[in-house]
Amino acid sequence: MENQSFTLPKKLINVAIGMVIIGLISLAYGYFGGLGGERIAANLLMNNVYFLGIALIGLFFVAVHAIAESGWQVSVQRIGEAMSAFIPVAGVLMALLFILGGMHALYEWTHADHMDAILLKKAAYLNIPFFSIRFAVYFAGWIVLAHLIRKTSAKLDLNGEIFYFNRLRMLSALFIVFYAVTSVTSSWDWLMSIDAHWFSTLYGWYIFSGMLVSGVAVLIIILFILKRMGLMTHVNDEHVHDLGKYLFGFSIFWAYLWFSQYMLIWYANIPEETVYFYTRINQFGTIFYLNLVLNLVVPLLLLMTRNSKRMFLVLLPVAIVVFIGHWIDLYQIVMPGAVGEEAGIGLLEIGLTIGYAGLFLLVVFRSLSKHPLVPKNHPLYKESLEYHTNY
Amino acid sequence: MNKYITAYYNDEEDLLKGIKQLKSKGIDVADVMTPFPVHGLDKALGFRRSRLTRVAFIGGAIGGLTGFLFQAWVFTKAYPLNFGGKPFFAVPSFIPVTFEMTVLFAAFSMVIAFFIRSNIGPGAKTIIHDERSTDDRFLLVVDIQEDEEVKQVEKALAEAGALGIQFKA
Numbered sequence: 001m002e003n004q005s006f007t008l009p010k011k012l013i014n015v016a017i018g019m020v021i022i023g024l025i026s027l028a029y030g031y032f033g034g035l036g037g038e039r040i041a042a043n044l045l046m047n048n049v050y051f052l053g054i055a056l057i058g059l060f061f062v063a064v065h066a067i068a069e070s071g072w073q074v075s076v077q078r079i080g081e082a083m084s085a086f087i088p089v090a091g092v093l094m095a096l097l098f099i100l101g102g103m104h105a106l107y108e109w110t111h112a113d114h115m116d117a118i119l120l121k122k123a124a125y126l127n128i129p130f131f132s133i134r135f136a137v138y139f140a141g142w143i144v145l146a147h148l149i150r151k152t153s154a155k156l157d158l159n160g161e162i163f164y165f166n167r168l169r170m171l172s173a174l175f176i177v178f179y180a181v182t183s184v185t186s187s188w189d190w191l192m193s194i195d196a197h198w199f200s201t202l203y204g205w206y207i208f209s210g211m212l213v214s215g216v217a218v219l220i221i222i223l224f225i226l227k228r229m230g231l232m233t234h235v236n237d238e239h240v241h242d243l244g245k246y247l248f249g250f251s252i253f254w255a256y257l258w259f260s261q262y263m264l265i266w267y268a269n270i271p272e273e274t275v276y277f278y279t280r281i282n283q284f285g286t287i288f289y290l291n292l293v294l295n296l297v298v299p300l301l302l303l304m305t306r307n308s309k310r311m312f313l314v315l316l317p318v319a320i321v322v323f324i325g326h327w328i329d330l331y332q333i334v335m336p337g338a339v340g341e342e343a344g345i346g347l348l349e350i351g352l353t354i355g356y357a358g359l360f361l362l363v364v365f366r367s368l369s370k371h372p373l374v375p376k377n378h379p380l381y382k383e384s385l386e387y388h389t390n391y
Numbered sequence: 392m393n394k395y396i397t398a399y400y401n402d403e404e405d406l407l408k409g410i411k412q413l414k415s416k417g418i419d420v421a422d423v424m425t426p427f428p429v430h431g432l433d434k435a436l437g438f439r440r441s442r443l444t445r446v447a448f449i450g451g452a453i454g455g456l457t458g459f460l461f462q463a464w465v466f467t468k469a470y471p472l473n474f475g476g477k478p479f480f481a482v483p484s485f486i487p488v489t490f491e492m493t494v495l496f497a498a499f500s501m502v503i504a505f506f507i508r509s510n511i512g513p514g515a516k517t518i519i520h521d522e523r524s525t526d527d528r529f530l531l532v533v534d535i536q537e538d539e540e541v542k543q544v545e546k547a548l549a550e551a552g553a554l555g556i557q558f559k560a
Contacts, residue, residue, distance in 0.1 A: 259483075259486060263483050263487075266483050267484065
């Protein structure tokens, strides 16, 4: 089988650039249309976190399977690696957002005159210098490890030396440990501290599981685009089936964590905790329940049978629904605290998301075109082709 | 009483080849007993996909409904208790039990269905077609409808490389 290297099709570049332009126009509309700095900042943060999370899941996907030495995922490994190329872009955009005043618009704890007893207690962690240091550490670690993993994987593809295989495993283990801590703390920093008075010990896992589901959904969508381009012919139904299982299983896992958080707060009924759900159910009721329908009911019912996981006809629509669903999940996480009652889904929200998606596609496909799509010298590539799954 | 012929192979590759050869001669292999799962055997035998998943779905649905409705009845009609000012019909607190009942019923229904269908488990009468099948050999069974077939099937089996061919009535 040939390497299936490809040059970026002009059409794809044009579509992606068009999407970015839509994003810029809607950003300009938000700025000059007087939608308010808070809403713009909240939207930028939300999309940034969303696509950064997806990019990190691409790397997580590669790393976790490298540690487990699983065979099947070798066939789609390149997509995961390419997704991680977005991490530096997201880092730059996020740094710009925070430097250009997004921090004060989003986080109450950055205002010295807003401090009360609860915020003062948390000031040892939630203060601007420490926040900035953490920000730098997260991105330094993620970018360096992503770069090393991609480089090692490319070297492994040259001649399949076992040295690079072991090194890939070692780097993956480092990343998993680093990411286990930083995925939780970064979700506190960027999302939970929007509602700085509130806290939940489950929060990091809840955010991570949502990211995992949307990351796998995006992986499936990218795989579909590549297949439509006549590439990735070595990926067969068995691999698609396993990706479907991922989407199905982790949707339930996400719902499990969502419910664990909800039920404990509902049962204990302590005002400082229930305030989180009180605002979301009363001011964002439709979004709140839609979130559960899109992210649990749809994948649970549609992906339950074996055949639906093996057919793009069902799997692709579900992946798109879940992708939108987790965007909505993030919307109801960010907006009630950051914007409040003026929040809504309008031109700014939709346009900006399209813009980010275009940028993401551009970066990922550029990275994909740099390496051969078939990792045919990977020691487990043959195993991946022989792979067979029943249920 | 049904009649059948048993034969065994020493190796799973030979078994798969033998089954293919028998099939090409129009002889149906009723069952195969192997010491470990053999890849591609279901396909070679032309087995349809297991229907165990449907049993699991139905069992799980019954379990979930039972769990939910029972709690709803207990906490609203039979023995309403006030827990921390919560409403009697408090759906979130029913979910964990409903979930567990779904899993429990799905698991039990699968195990029971599997036992019944495969004729194993407590109380089942085990048929040992050939002593060799309890050790390291790959045993296959061909059902016989009419006595005239016996010679022909035995010949086909021998040609397909099978060992220890025995006719049992």
